[in-house]
């Protein structure tokens with residue numbers, strides 16, 4: 243089967259702090275991506291840089307902070323960004339160069355199953371026709387509370403959607419360090435991560451430059467989403483010719499995030515990453531083990547507390563008593579039923595609470611999120 247690689251390039255790798263696109267860098271990345279494409283892989287690019295590319299052209303002195311100014315800058319910059327990629331890719335491949343296609347997505351598109359299915363079919367068709375889809379957030383319509391903001395999360399969701407062989411997040415740092423190396427030059431690079439623990443999350447800080455948005459933190463969150471979906475990830479630098487191929491093949495300048503999990507089917511991707519939980523169920527250690535290790539359904543006996551007002555068929559988040567999210571599932575109980583049944587044995591539930599099914603969440607309607 244043809245391998246698909248999703249590559250994400252951040253603003254800090256494409257633009258300068260003063261704004262405007264760095265054409266040389268774009269030409270360099272196009273060459274790296276073209277080499278991957280010519281090796282027979284299917285290549286998708288998730289690129290930032292629209293705001294950074296556009297703000298100077300509008301006349302703003304620095305990257306704007308006000309929402310509609312950012313959106314205006316992105317509208318100008320997105321056209322410049324696509325034009326630059328189109329020109330750069332034209333020098334590679336057969337007659338007329340490698341074709342590129344623009345796709346703009348929002349978080350809301352991912353939570354609507356029909357819209358995201360359409361996007362998926364379009365992307366699959368473009369890949370089949372050997373085009374390189376170039377994806378960015380649709381900044382003009384993305385409202386603040388529903389925004390990805392940085393493109394790291396978007397790239398992980400795209401990686402899951404196309405069941406990528408690897409997600410490569412290119413940034414200005416050669417991987418995850420034990421601390422932000424800009425703040426502590428003695429920080430050490432971490433070569434491999436096979437589980438994103440709270441410790442790993444806590445060492446990842448914010449953006450290092452005025453053009454970058456998410457920092458290392460959002461990249462680690464993205465790696466976690468990819469790993470949960472069975473997609474290995476890489477975060478690092480691509481600066482010399484051939485670096486991207488090395489990164490894809492496992493010898494890059496950065497940190498590798500390995501996963502032994504299998505791809506999540508689309509239904510479970512929706513449940514895990516795009517659904518809107520209506521409440522939380524807190525469970526004890528026994529239930530945590532049953533859900534995470536035993537592949538079992540959630541029974542009332544393991545429930546310790548209920549938060550929120552949900553109804554049968556709603557999605558809820560399940561957490562342990564330390565507040566860590568274990569996963570999400572579709573509940574068979576209303577909040578009041580779960581409250582009444584909490585901590586009871588199945589026999590007691592049968593006697594005391596009117597329920598249709600014994601499982602509060604059936605294992606087929608569950609997705610684990612603790613990576």
Ligand SMILES: Nc1ncnc2c1ncn2[C@@H]1O[C@H](COP(=O)(O)OP(=O)(O)O)[C@@H](O)[C@H]1O
Nearest residue numbers: 252253254413419421447450454455456457458
């Ligand atoms: N633990 C860490 N290891 C490496 N980089 C870190 C860490 N914590 C914070 N950072 C910062 O994250 C920055 C990369 O994120 P960002 O500026 O958003 O880049 P991009 O535009 O490529 O998305 C680095 O320049 C670095 O200063």
Ligand SMILES: N[C@@H](CCC(=O)OP(=O)(O)O)C(=O)O
Nearest residue numbers: 252253290291292293455456
């Ligand atoms: N959609 C925005 C992305 C914002 C951004 O800076 O993201 P990133 O550089 O990936 O942290 C843009 O194109 O400017």
